[in-house]
Amino acid sequence: MMNNILIIGAHYDDSELGVGGTAAKLAAQGKNVYKLTLTDNVTYSAHLHIDVAYETSVSESARACEVLGVKEITEFQPVECCQLFYNTEIMQRVEDTIYKYNIDTVFMHYTDDLNQDHISASKICLTAARHCPNILMYQSNQYILAKPYYPSLFFDISDYIDKKREALYQYTGDHNRYNALFETTIEKNHIWGYSNHCSYAEGFVVHKFRL
Numbered sequence: 068m069m070n071n072i073l074i075i076g077a078h079y080d081d082s083e084l085g086v087g088g089t090a091a092k093l094a095a096q097g098k099n100v101y102k103l104t105l106t107d108n109v110t111y112s113a114h115l116h117i118d119v120a121y122e123t124s125v126s127e128s129a130r131a132c133e134v135l136g137v138k139e140i141t142e143f144q145p146v147e148c149c150q151l152f153y154n155t156e157i158m159q160r161v162e163d164t165i166y167k168y169n170i171d172t173v174f175m176h177y178t179d180d181l182n183q184d185h186i187s188a189s190k191i192c193l194t195a196a197r198h199c200p201n202i203l204m205y206q207s208n209q210y211i212l213a214k215p216y217y218p219s220l221f222f223d224i225s226d227y228i229d230k231k232r233e234a235l236y237q238y239t240g241d242h243n244r245y246n247a248l249f250e251t252t253i254e255k256n257h258i259w260g261y262s263n264h265c266s267y268a269e270g271f272v273v274h275k276f277r278l
């Protein structure tokens with residue numbers, strides 16, 4: 068049962084990177100697909116040559132959602148990037164959002180990620196979504212994590228890979244890390260497609276899933 072789906076990301080592009088094709092597919096099937104972002108995405112690192120601003124992230128996210136047919140939740144006040152930590156206040160705000168939109172399926176960050184915002188988002192979401200029938204985890208970065216990311220549930224997104232790519236390229240500048248993250252992500256979708264006898268697939272780690 069997947070009717071009201073919520074994709075939760077720590078940063079604006081996490082949802083498109085991890086779940087973009089699946090989001091477009093479910094939206095095309097008439098499901099309600101929502102997106103929630105927990106931080107303001109402001110990132111500056113001279114060392115890593117990364118510079119991402121809030122206002123552009125917001126407008127680019129809106130365009131990406133339009134491409135995918137996703138409804139973005141904008142009333143949620145994001146916290147400062149890199150300052151996302153589990154606490155009761157933010158967990159309950161996410162929980163309230165889940166109840167408000169009658170969410171049955173949550174896509175959330177993988178619990179053994181290594182980005183600190185992703186780790187916090189995962190912890191917050193796992194508690195906030197504990198009463199949802201379906202909880203699926205995604206990976207939005209492509210580095211080696213604390214524990215291997217080994218997906219076991221796959222969505223065939225062959226017909227939606229163009230929409231995923233179009234949504235990703237709404238994000239400009241350093242969202243596309245080293246000018247390679249978007250295409251690397253799509254290549255991984257290609258590999259998972261091969262594993263599943265289709266062209267492109269997104270893969271998820273199942274926390275729980277009710278048929």
Ligand SMILES: [Zn+2]
Pocket residue numbers: 077078081182185207
């Ligand atoms: Zn992220």
